[in-house]
Amino acid sequence: MNLKDIEALIKFVQKTGVSEVSIEQTDLKITIKTHAAPQQVIQASLPAPVMAHAAPAPSAPAVATSVSVQAEAPKAKGSDESKYITVKSPMIGTFYRSSTPDKPVFVNVGDEIKQGKVLCIIEAMKLFNEIESEVTGKIVKVLADNSTPVEYDQPLFLVDPS
Amino acid sequence: MDKELTTLFTGRKLIKLAETGSTNRFLNDLIQHETVPEGTVVTADYQTVGQGLGGTAWFSEPGSNLLMSVLFRPDFLPVPKIYLISKAIALAIKDFLNDQGIPAKIKWPNDIYVDDNKICGVLIENSLRGSQVLQSVCGIGLNVNQQIFPPGIPNPVSMKMITGKTYSVDECLAVLCRQLEKRYLQIKSQNFNHINNDYLKSLFRFFEMKCFETAAEKFNAQIIDVEDDGRLVLKKENGTIQRFVFKEIRFL
Numbered sequence: 001m002n003l004k005d006i007e008a009l010i011k012f013v014q015k016t017g018v019s020e021v022s023i024e025q026t027d028l029k030i031t032i033k034t035h036a037a038p039q040q041v042i043q044a045s046l047p048a049p050v051m052a053h054a055a056p057a058p059s060a061p062a063v064a065t066s067v068s069v070q071a072e073a074p075k076a077k078g079s080d081e082s083k084y085i086t087v088k089s090p091m092i093g094t095f096y097r098s099s100t101p102d103k104p105v106f107v108n109v110g111d112e113i114k115q116g117k118v119l120c121i122i123e124a125m126k127l128f129n130e131i132e133s134e135v136t137g138k139i140v141k142v143l144a145d146n147s148t149p150v151e152y153d154q155p156l157f158l159v160d161p162s
Numbered sequence: 163m164d165k166e167l168t169t170l171f172t173g174r175k176l177i178k179l180a181e182t183g184s185t186n187r188f189l190n191d192l193i194q195h196e197t198v199p200e201g202t203v204v205t206a207d208y209q210t211v212g213q214g215l216g217g218t219a220w221f222s223e224p225g226s227n228l229l230m231s232v233l234f235r236p237d238f239l240p241v242p243k244i245y246l247i248s249k250a251i252a253l254a255i256k257d258f259l260n261d262q263g264i265p266a267k268i269k270w271p272n273d274i275y276v277d278d279n280k281i282c283g284v285l286i287e288n289s290l291r292g293s294q295v296l297q298s299v300c301g302i303g304l305n306v307n308q309q310i311f312p313p314g315i316p317n318p319v320s321m322k323m324i325t326g327k328t329y330s331v332d333e334c335l336a337v338l339c340r341q342l343e344k345r346y347l348q349i350k351s352q353n354f355n356h357i358n359n360d361y362l363k364s365l366f367r368f369f370e371m372k373c374f375e376t377a378a379e380k381f382n383a384q385i386i387d388v389e390d391d392g393r394l395v396l397k398k399e400n401g402t403i404q405r406f407v408f409k410e411i412r413f414l
Contacts (some may be wrong), residue, residue, distance in 0.1 A: 090241045116291065124391070124408075125248065125393070125407065125408045126248070126272060126284075126285075127244060127286050127288060127392075128288065130288065131291075133291075
């Protein structure tokens with residue numbers, strides 16, 4: 001796969017409106033993620049021959065694309081975050097870390113959590129939706145601020161399942 | 163009113179409390195500690211923690227009103243259709259009131275109004291895991307016999323204030339359980355169009371040109387639709403169409 005191919009792929013993924021595409025070939029793995037954010041973020045780490053810095057500007061307006069390209073070279077060190085599970089918002093709404101402002105937060109970074117543990121509330125159209133964890137593990141990062149709007153599929157937590 | 167409980171499961175397990183913080187909280191706590199069958203209902207004569215949105219106090223005279231929570235497990239419902247629970251509950255309450263000769267409407271998203279006055283509030287708490295809706299605790303506060311409300315409550319009204327009759331709260335509960343189950347089974351049987359059409363037809367100010375307010379402006383508009391995710395669709399006087407989430411828009 002050459003640079004032109006990647007460029008075409010990014011444009012294609014943006015047009016389809018899907019949020020994430022992963023392609024794996026013998027010597028190359030590409031993940032393209034699109035977000036409804038105003039700025040473009042490109043992260044790429046890969047050995048030559050593919051030129052990471054020459055990634056093209058996306059043509060679709062108001063869609064940011066992040067591309068991470070990882071070479072599956074022998075013993076690619078693999079970023080630490082790859083083993084984490086991202087808990088995403090199942091809906092558009094407001095993100096709350098506790099049931100009421102005077103209550104402690106449901107989870108903090110470093111907390112060990114079990115499957116079924118309540119992580120947060122997403123309030124949408126006067127429905128209060130408690131989001132339970134699908135996995136057992138440890139909270140590594142909280143990715144959204146309390147009492148702020150969140151989009152569909154927006155990452156909320158990183159969980160280390162190991 | 164036919165006070166007989168004729169439901170399959172709604173209200174078959176009934177927990178009656180003289181007083182509790184809130185019936186939603188009680189039912190949520192109960193679910194943590196034991197297996198609670200679907201349709202379980204908790205009622206209270208009095209709630210010490212007025213359960214309104216964002217701490218809005220909801221004053222209720224002990225024993226005068228119907229304060230209840232019901233448990234459903236809509237695990238058949240995909241998360242993007244979760245707003246249907248809100249529609250079904252609001253419709254059930256509206257149906258119940260209409261059957262008593264009270265011309266109730268649904269004020270978006272799910273308050274129940276008679277003319278410009280609020281007769282019932284709804285607070286729904288769901289638990290989701292991944293793409294699955296595990297349970298839905300639906301809290302309902304219906305003004306039945308109360309006639310005097312403390313000042314500061316904007317526009318309350320009760321069933322008695324409208325019809326002049328005194329009602330048995332227990333009978334209201336039995337009849338409302340039937341309506342709740344009927345509407346819930348409609349969504350369970352994937353009868354979404356039926357629910358959506360009835361919801362729109364029942365909307366307070368549907369297609370009326372009325373004044374609305376956002377943080378930025380006041381304008382005249384008509385409610386022309388409610389999206390699947392619950393967003394209110396307004397058509398302004400100049401013909402532009404805009405969608406709003408709850409709290410972005412106020413009815414004037």
